[in-house]
Amino acid sequence: MRTVNVLLGSRSYAIKIAPGLIDRLGRECARLKLGTRCAIVTDTNVGKRYAKAVFNSLVASGFSPSLVVVPAGETAKSLKTVRSCYDLLAAHRLERKSFILALGGGVVGDLAGFLAATYLRGLAFVQVPTTLLAQVDSSVGGKVGINLDAGKNLVGAFYQPRLVVCDLDALKTLPEREFRSGLAEVIKYGIIYDAKLFDQIERELPKLLKRDPQLLTAVVARCCEIKAEVVGRDETDDGLRAILNFGHTLGHAIENISGYGTFLHGEAIAIGQVAAAKLSRSVLGFPGGDVQRIESLFRRAGLPTALKLKTGRRKKLFAAMRLDKKVSGGEIKFVLAEAVGRVVWGKSVPPALIEAVLAADEPG
Ligand SMILES: NC(=O)c1ccc[n+]([C@@H]2O[C@H](COP(=O)([O-])OP(=O)(O)OC[C@H]3O[C@@H](n4cnc5c(N)ncnc54)[C@H](O)[C@@H]3O)[C@@H](O)[C@H]2O)c1
Numbered sequence: 001m002r003t004v005n006v007l008l009g010s011r012s013y014a015i016k017i018a019p020g021l022i023d024r025l026g027r028e029c030a031r032l033k034l035g036t037r038c039a040i041v042t043d044t045n046v047g048k049r050y051a052k053a054v055f056n057s058l059v060a061s062g063f064s065p066s067l068v069v070v071p072a073g074e075t076a077k078s079l080k081t082v083r084s085c086y087d088l089l090a091a092h093r094l095e096r097k098s099f100i101l102a103l104g105g106g107v108v109g110d111l112a113g114f115l116a117a118t119y120l121r122g123l124a125f126v127q128v129p130t131t132l133l134a135q136v137d138s139s140v141g142g143k144v145g146i147n148l149d150a151g152k153n154l155v156g157a158f159y160q161p162r163l164v165v166c167d168l169d170a171l172k173t174l175p176e177r178e179f180r181s182g183l184a185e186v187i188k189y190g191i192i193y194d195a196k197l198f199d200q201i202e203r204e205l206p207k208l209l210k211r212d213p214q215l216l217t218a219v220v221a222r223c224c225e226i227k228a229e230v231v232g233r234d235e236t237d238d239g240l241r242a243i244l245n246f247g248h249t250l251g252h253a254i255e256n257i258s259g260y261g262t263f264l265h266g267e268a269i270a271i272g273q274v275a276a277a278k279l280s281r282s283v284l285g286f287p288g289g290d291v292q293r294i295e296s297l298f299r300r301a302g303l304p305t306a307l308k309l310k311t312g313r314r315k316k317l318f319a320a321m322r323l324d325k326k327v328s329g330g331e332i333k334f335v336l337a338e339a340v341g342r343v344v345w346g347k348s349v350p351p352a353l354i355e356a357v358l359a360a361d362e363p364g
Pocket residue numbers: 043044045046049072073074077104105106107108110130131133134137138139140141142143144152153170171172173174175178265
């Protein structure tokens with residue numbers, strides 16, 4: 001088992017990473033010295049596969065869990081779902097010492113974390129992420145929240161979990177497209193922080209795509225280490241944490257104009273990262289050979305690398321980029337690469353340059 005510690009003073013916690021961890025979940029939770037009552041929040045897809053094992057493991061360690069199942073998919077991150085979950089938590093008589101366990105992908109993690117941050121003014125929270133994206137990204141760092149009609153993640157909190165348990169066996173049932181989408185975040189960590197990780201993914205991609213548990217343990221642990229380090233230095237997203245948004249300025253805009261669901265998040269940010277690499281070449285002299293390495297790695301991972309847009313759609317894309325939460329003072333800021341493994345953030349890029357990079361992908 002690999003353990004990564006997220007160091008945030010009194011809010012520090014461990015991320016435990018290994019195959020087969022769900023069966024030991026009860027014992028891991030028992031170490032936290034919480035109350036016996038708890039709620040497992042999961043979605044329909046994950047619940048039918050893993051809720052029983054989680055439930056049994058908790059019972060075997062003396063806990064009294066109840067189950068809260070929400071519909072699978074982004075729509076569960078809504079005030080309507082939050083409200084019905086609050087009612088269930090109340091019906092199960094959760095108390096101040098009780099805890100909430102999120103069993104699922106990023107949707108469940110964000111929702112359950114929001115419930116934990118707000119119900120009874122805050123209950124302890126344990127994350128059991130079951131998608132690759134959730135294991136390397138959303139379960140670590142304490143951002144929790146839900147969507148409004150006006151936009152994604154508009155209501156939320158910084159609320160750290162007490163423990164994160166990544167069971168690599170859970171990834172075996174993840175649909176192929178979701179797995180590949182998660183790889184886009186994994187590759188991102190290589191580009192923004194760790195050239196060796198990038199090399200390793202290049203070398204061992206076929207094994208990674210076969211979801212080799214040993215390799216996944218090492219890779220997930222490295223990604224969590226990087227996220228932990230970044231979050232440890234900038235918990236509330238005022239500075240360094242921005243580097244995690246490499247490829248996301250364009251990625252979010254793509255998700256936005258295509259209607260959520262057309263592109264999975266990882267697919268949109270794969271396109272965004274290739275575009276950011278090209279911009280890095282123009283603005284910072286990032287080597288052309290490395291732009292090609294990045295593009296080819298995403299392609300080999302089965303991810304899209306360009307977006308074919310007609311002029312009208314491109315205008316919409318620009319408008320969406322300007323609406324991004326990360327925009328300040330009307331300027332579109334980018335995270336750009338200086339080298340593989342090293343990025344800078346807060347770089348303004350002239351709109352004409354963005355146009356040029358996008359136009360190069362045009363069908364003609
Ligand atoms: N809090 C953060 O810092 C942060 C960071 C990135 C993304 N997010 C959020 O995460 C969400 C996306 O998360 P996601 O990509 O994990 O999507 P998701 O939670 O919707 O999961 C994707 C799909 O896979 C299914 N699934 C999950 N685990 C499975 C398994 N082991 N086997 C079979 N099916 C499984 C789910 O039911 C769902 O249908 C978005 O709402 C995004 O805003 C949050």
